[in-house]
Amino acid sequence: MDLPKRPCLLAFCRHTPRFDEAFRAELRGLGTPLFAFAPESGIVFGADDEPRDVGPRPELWRAHGAGKAALTVVLLDEKHRVRLRRDAPEAEATLLAAIREAGRSVRAGPRGIGRRELLVNSLAVALGAAVLQACASSRPAPDAKPAGATADLIDVALVVNGVERRLRVEPRVVLLDALRENLGLTGAKKGCDMGQCGACTVLADGQRVNSCLKLVAQLEGARITTIEGLARGGELHPMQQAFLQQDALQCGYCTPGQILSAVALLQEGKPKDDDDIRERMCGNLCRCGAYPNIVAAIRDVAGRA
Amino acid sequence: MRLFTFQRAGSVDEAVASGSSAAFLAGGTNLVDLMKIEVLNPERIVDVARLQLAKIEIRDRTLEIGALASNSAVAEHPDVRRGAPGLSEALLSGASPQLRNAATVGGNLLQRTRCAYYRDLATRCNKREPGSGCDAMDGWTRMHAVLGVSDKCIAAHPSDFCVALYALDAVVRVRGPAGEREIPIGDLHLLPGDHPEQEFSLRPGELITGVRVPIDGLAPRSRYVKVRDRQAYAFALASCAAAVQVQGGIVRGARFALGGVGTKPWRVPEAERSMEGRPANRETFASAAEIALRGAKPRRDNAFKVELAKRTAVRALMSSAEVAS
Numbered sequence: 001m002d003l004p005k006r007p008c009l010l011a012f013c014r015h016t017p018r019f020d021e022a023f024r025a026e027l028r029g030l031g032t033p034l035f036a037f038a039p040e041s042g043i044v045f046g047a048d049d050e051p052r053d054v055g056p057r058p059e060l061w062r063a064h065g066a067g068k069a070a071l072t073v074v075l076l077d078e079k080h081r082v083r084l085r086r087d088a089p090e091a092e093a094t095l096l097a098a099i100r101e102a103g104r105s106v107r108a109g110p111r112g113i114g115r116r117e118l119l120v121n122s123l124a125v126a127l128g129a130a131v132l133q134a135c136a137s138s139r140p141a142p143d144a145k146p147a148g149a150t151a152d153l154i155d156v157a158l159v160v161n162g163v164e165r166r167l168r169v170e171p172r173v174v175l176l177d178a179l180r181e182n183l184g185l186t187g188a189k190k191g192c193d194m195g196q197c198g199a200c201t202v203l204a205d206g207q208r209v210n211s212c213l214k215l216v217a218q219l220e221g222a223r224i225t226t227i228e229g230l231a232r233g234g235e236l237h238p239m240q241q242a243f244l245q246q247d248a249l250q251c252g253y254c255t256p257g258q259i260l261s262a263v264a265l266l267q268e269g270k271p272k273d274d275d276d277i278r279e280r281m282c283g284n285l286c287r288c289g290a291y292p293n294i295v296a297a298i299r300d301v302a303g304r305a
Numbered sequence: 306m307r308l309f310t311f312q313r314a315g316s317v318d319e320a321v322a323s324g325s326s327a328a329f330l331a332g333g334t335n336l337v338d339l340m341k342i343e344v345l346n347p348e349r350i351v352d353v354a355r356l357q358l359a360k361i362e363i364r365d366r367t368l369e370i371g372a373l374a375s376n377s378a379v380a381e382h383p384d385v386r387r388g389a390p391g392l393s394e395a396l397l398s399g400a401s402p403q404l405r406n407a408a409t410v411g412g413n414l415l416q417r418t419r420c421a422y423y424r425d426l427a428t429r430c431n432k433r434e435p436g437s438g439c440d441a442m443d444g445w446t447r448m449h450a451v452l453g454v455s456d457k458c459i460a461a462h463p464s465d466f467c468v469a470l471y472a473l474d475a476v477v478r479v480r481g482p483a484g485e486r487e488i489p490i491g492d493l494h495l496l497p498g499d500h501p502e503q504e505f506s507l508r509p510g511e512l513i514t515g516v517r518v519p520i521d522g523l524a525p526r527s528r529y530v531k532v533r534d535r536q537a538y539a540f541a542l543a544s545c546a547a548a549v550q551v552q553g554g555i556v557r558g559a560r561f562a563l564g565g566v567g568t569k570p571w572r573v574p575e576a577e578r579s580m581e582g583r584p585a586n587r588e589t590f591a592s593a594a595e596i597a598l599r600g601a602k603p604r605r606d607n608a609f610k611v612e613l614a615k616r617t618a619v620r621a622l623m624s625s626a627e628v629a630s
Contacts, residue, residue: 152310152311154311170308171308171309171310171311171350172306172307172308172309172340174337193341194338194341194342195334195338195403195404198401198403201403207377207406208402208403208406209403209406209407210334210403210404210407213333213334213337213338213407214333214337214407215311215330215333215337215352217311217313217352218313218330218333218352218354220313261402261403264402265402268402278537279536279537280402282401282402282537282538283400283401283402283403283404283538284401
C-alpha cells in the first residue's frame, strides 16, 4: 500500500522488533499510523485497526538512508516531506518507550482542538516528538518492566457455536476481538466498538448482547452463538434465508448483527406490528438504510412461527 | 483500554473485602465503554457479575430488586409491571435490547454522564480531571443540564431508571467494609458543586446489593414519559416519572421526578405538595411543573429544555392521573 496522505511515522529497525501485545496496546488509540520496517518485513499500525503487513519496502530504506543505526525514525507530514528524523542505537526499548511516552502526552492533551485534522496532526507531532526524545535519551534497562505493561493472562473456556474453545487472553480483551482475532470467527463485525451500532451482536447464553462490551474474562462457561453458528448442516437459518429473500442488505457489514438480533427478537416474543419490530431492532444500525427490507424479513419469519 | 488486574468475586463478602481501590464490574455497558476511551482507568477490576444478587420479588408491599438483575429482567417482570409500571416504562425507554440484556440495576444507579466533553480526552473536564476546567460551558450544550448545575459542571444525568426510582422513593442497599446500610436514592447522587468528580455518596469499597421500592398507593399509578431526538435508542432531552393518586377529581398525593434536565434526577417536594387538595387537571399540574423548573439555568443551546421539561411533566402527571389531554 502507499503511505497515507496524512502525517505518519516510519520506523526502520535493523532487527525485527517483537511487537507483542503490550506494544500493540500502547499504539491503539493514538490516532496516527506507525509504519515499522525490518529488513525482511513491514507492518503498519493504524489508529484502531489490527496491524497489517505492508512488506519490507526496500525503496523506503534507500530514500531515507536507513539501516546504518539500529533504529531510524522519520516523521512525514501529509505531503510526505520529512519533518523530523533521528537515529538511535537501540531499537526495541527505544521504540516502546517512545510510544508509551507519546501515549501519555496524547492523553494529557492537546486541549481545545476539535477538528479532526488538527487533532491527527498534533497526535502525530506528539508521537514524533516522543520517539525522537526517546531516541536521544535512550537508556535501555532490559530488566525494568514499565508499570502496568504486563498483566496476568487469564484462561477462559467458553462454548462457541456448540464447540468448547479455550482462550488465554489479557483481562482487557473483549469478546468481539477474541472471536475475530483468536478464534478466526470474523462474522461478528466491529462497527463503533462502543456498544452503539450493534454490528457486533452475538447471543450469550441465548441473549443478544454487544460483544464489543463484554470482557472475555467474565464469560467462563458461557455459550456464545455467532452468525457462523446459525446454519444447520448446510441449511441456512430461516432468518438468514429471509434476509436473502427480502434483499435485506446492501453492503452487508451490519447484517450478521442484524440477523442475530432478529433471531433473539423472535425468541423474546412475537412482534405486534412493524413498529414493534423497528423499536426492538433499535440497537442495530444500518448505514445503507436497508431498514424496510430488514423489517420485511423479520415480519416474514415471525408470520411463519 | 489500559491494562488492569482481574479478579472474580465468589461472594458479596469477598467482593467487599477486595479493597477500596478496585472497580466493581457487572454488565460492562458503561464501565467497559469508558475504559475503552480511557476516561475511567481502574487498575483493578473485581468481577461481581455472577454474585447471587439478581432476584426480583415483592414482599410486604415492597419491591426488592437485586443489584445484578438486568434491565431487561426488571422491565419484563410481572410484579414490576403491575406494582411500578413507571419503572418498567423507564427501563424500556432506555438504550437498546442488547444493552438492556447486559446492563444491571447496580450499574445503572452509577451510570456516568454522557456529556460529550467528559468523554473526549482532548477537552477539559472538571469531572474527569478535577480543576482542569469545563469546555462544555461555552461549547455545544444542547444535551446539558439546566438544573443543579454549578460553575464547574453542567453535565446531565443520563439514566431513565433512576428518574423513576426517585419518583418512587426508592432506597439503595449497600454492603461495605463497615457492614450494610441503606441510602435514600436522592442521597446517592451528589450535585456537582465545586467537586464534580465526586458523583456518589458511596464510601470506599461499598457495593450496591439492591434497591427497595415501596409499593404504596402511588407506585402502581406511576408512568414515565420521555422526549428525545429519536423515537428510540436516544438519551432524554427531558423526561418525567410521575405518580398521582386522585380521589373524586382531587389530587390526594403526587410525586414526580425529572430526567434529562438535571445534573441528577430532579425532584422538588414543594412542587409535589402544591398539587395536594387541588383538582387533578392541567392547571394544577402546570403550576407544579413551573415550581419544579424554578432556578433553571439554561445555556446557549439548551434553553428549550426548560419549557420542554414543564410540558413533559404535565403530560406524565396527566397520564398517571388518567386525565385526558
